[in-house]
Amino acid sequence: MTERKPWNVPFESWVERQIRLAQERGDFDNLEGAGKPLPHVDDADENWWVKRKLAAEGLSTEALLPPSLQLRREIERLPDSVADLPTEQAVRDVVADVNRRIAEYIRAPSQPVVPVHRVDVDAAVAAWRARGRTR
Incomplete structure (x- = not known):
């Protein structure tokens, strides 16, 4: 599917033609999961697939938060995240x-x-220093 769409062909017609040709070649025959129900179709959460991908990649769903809330969380966790740093300059x-x-x-x-x-x-x-003394 590396062929480029000709400029004078409507996009929808070009896509439908590509799909039809692929069907005729049998590109969609014997695909994994053929005839089986789609997983998570009945899930109430419409972002199930995003959360599943993040979990598979070992990433937090926090990446889905707006920037302001991400910053808020980062500020809240800042004392814990700098606790193990070796120098004041690193903090x-x-x-x-x-x-x-x-x-x-x-x-x-x-x-x-x-x-x-x-x-x-x-x-x-100062908080980093105080925390270091308590350990």
Whole structure:
């Protein structure tokens, strides 16, 4: 199916022709799952296939959240994510990266608009130090 659609042929007609030719060649014969019901057809969740793909790839469904909520979650988890960093500079670098993405979001917010504020670098470093002493 590497053939390009001619400019003067309507798109729908070209696609239907490609399908018809493939059927005539038998490209759709003996496909895996032929004659079996489609999985998850009765699922109430319309995004079942997205969640299934993310699970198969070992990814979190958090990737489906809007950027504002992703940033909120990242800010909430920041103390845990910097806890094992070896140096103060590494903590400052991580917080600076988060703050950069927050600034980008603030400049061009997307829906839903959720208030997101920059992280205080010194407070994050202080929390990192205090957490390191308690271990």
